[in-house]
Amino acid sequence: MARSTAGQTGIAGRIDAANREALRRMLAADPVLVDVVPAHSVMPALAERTILHAGPPIGWERMCGPMRGAVAGIAVFEGWAKDLDEAEALARDGAFTFDANHHHDAVGPMTGMTTRSQMVMVVENRAFGNSTYCTINEGLGKVMRFGGNDPEVLTRLRWLKDVLGPALGRALRDCGGVPLKNLVARGLTMGDEMHQRNVACSGLFLRAIAPALARTSDDRGRLAEALAFIAANDQFFLNIAMALGKAIMDPVRNIDGSSVVTAMSRNGTDFGIRVSGCGDEWFTAPVEQPRGLYFPGYDEADANPDMGDSTIVETIGLGGFAMAASPAVAGFVGAGSAADAALFTREMSEITLVENPEWTIPALDYQGVPSGIDIRLVADSGITPIINTGIAHRLAGVGQVGAGIVNAPLGCFTLAVRAFAGRLGVSR
Template sequence: MSDINNLFSQELKILNIGTSKFKDDLEFQGQDVLQLDWVPAAGGDIELLNIIDELSSREDIKEANKKAVERMMNSHPMLIDIDKAINVIPGMKENMILHSGPPIKWERMAGPMKGAVIGALIYEGRAKNEEEAIKIAASGEIEFSPCNEHCAVGPMAGIVSPSMPVHVVYNKTYGNYGYCTINEGLGKVLRYGAFNDEVIERLKWIEEEFAPTMKKALKSIDGGIDIKSIISQAVHMGDECHNRNKAATSLFFREITSYIIDTDVDIDIKKRVLNFIKMNEHYFLNLSMPSCKVATDAAHGVENSTVVTTMARNGVDFGIRVSGLGADQWFTAPANMIKGLMFPGFKEEDANPDIGDSAITETMGIGGFAMGGSPAIVQFVGGTVEDAIGYSEKMYEITVGENTNYSIPTLDFRGSAIGIDIVKVIEKGILPIINTGMAHKVAGIGQVGAGLVSPPMECFKKAILEFNKDN
């Protein structure tokens, strides 16, 4: 009884749940009001609520999700080689171009992806100029296919053509491979849809000087370079290994330098190769991505699992894939616009909708999920340090486990949230957070900013309806 008396002897605050109009009226009357933002589970959708009740109580799903997450965490990516895409990527053909996101035809491609395809066709010598490239791309002569359906990932437009060198990452725990092109740096680059002479010359240099030198260096390393270890260290040093890779690139540079020096390559070429990595703080992104890819691929195909193993965008559609559903089953919805910081001279309306395979990092529990340990990232994507920590904490509500391999110092070394569960996403109404770059919507211009975005909820609704039907 005394507790109740004490309660009413204190100043009381009014708690408002639901519409903020009541809060506004009370505040106008001089009352102290706390607003609680609340939405019903599954948005109040009765069909989805019934599905959630059924699926969330099934022990076989819980065990399957635990297994999928364990396979992700136990994966051990190693960089073992660099080679041309046609030589190593499964199913790659001379007339094929891989792209980011779910399947899409030339006619529906976004501006930056079309620009990157144009650049790839010029780079490959199939076209002499933009006009010829557009004609070839629209003719049906080229087969377009998602990187993710070929054990590969590509940042932004994600374009991979047969002659392009790719990192070869090996998962020494489960024996599978992942592939990704070489990061070109920032600004006017192919992955953002630029295709001028400078872009093509850089791609040719990567093919003719950089890749052969790196290949020789990697062949001399017994077992390759441990990428998992680098990510783990980099997260402790303030990277989230999606849009901030300063520490990771520095650690990789330290690992590879002596092996490059020991090659029999001309000294001037060695200098150019080392300087290229040194001056490109985003180099490691194209190692982080395939490393996450081999881990999520290892977790795909676990029967009864509701864990997401792919999140990818092509600039038009956002697509997800789920472990317990087929490898060729994409659940798509229109890609969202990114909110963040624009480069000088550009406005939000200049940006293309969300694009790229780099959300594979968030699928693995780093990137946006680890922003709480990367406070400096807010200077690139916007928001505050408090926001970054809040995003990381929020992701635990929609995931299966915590990845102690990638622990976050600012969260008292708590493992990053891992294993996005479509059931929890629908139940909580919380979407995964992704930090990403923005490409100009017009082909040929390049990057215009960076920010934060989430998948459309529709992707998860489609996935859970399909899972319920099949299981």
């Protein structure tokens, strides 16, 4: 399935050998959702006033509106400020330490706030022993990941921290965890692409966890609330898929000579990628504006540019790469008909090294999702990764205004190819 490399020698052969190892690690991954725990208990960097965000590193001064809104909101949630105004003033004064989720085994959707008191889901890659973390999906509408920060948003975050998170943790420990690889495989046969459509996987996850939730609950009112929250949120699985994506890709990092992309991520200002053979360096370019469909009352003038760590799902061949599995999402993001959906997946095959034999698409007669983005193929073809994304309002405090598609900027890949060539001692 991997592109043939027989007979190649020298630099090209060395890159191909490194990429074979990268693909081997990707496909051998065994991600299992094992627990939900307070973030500070597993992420030692999460001190007081430390805020992790989506995308490559960024300071307050360059943050977009919704990310600033989320920062203010999470500071109030953590008790570091009495209200949003004080939180903003503290941020301006440099009172908070900011860093990227990706630097701490974590990912977060859209603004991607991760702080010490939040509960995080733990995905363990049992083939390699690494673990990754992501907060619990808040549902749709006015939520912190889209820049929401009012009392309704903070109340929900408290309920996730005090009720749902601990309940899910008990249930996962009780049942020994929920293996995710086959669940995603099944979701692909049910119209999910795991970025903008997660209704099937969210339902399959509820089926997997509901009996253990019941066994470990001693309050039927709270149990009913927990079940209802998961059941009412078609995107519940997104955050699980993201932790899964990072759990799969982290062991692929730092393979000398590999041109495979190990992360794509955006902070609403910059788009960044990491490449296996280039260590943990970020190659960044300005994020692009999604093209999409807007909720009633909003249009593209309201839209914030592309944001979030959720592009980790495209990095593993899902999301826009698996559009053919999800003709319904193509309509939702304004990408056209079922026939158009298949074209996106076929195009992504041009910039990837393998079709994942375990994650297949019935409508393409069980072709595997295109996986293993090679920066050389992107730079040579000019075809950039396609991403299915939610669209946040550009101002703090509003929330989601639509959904669409967006491309990773070519600039990240040309920068990366140059650095990659430099590491290999060749000019390009």
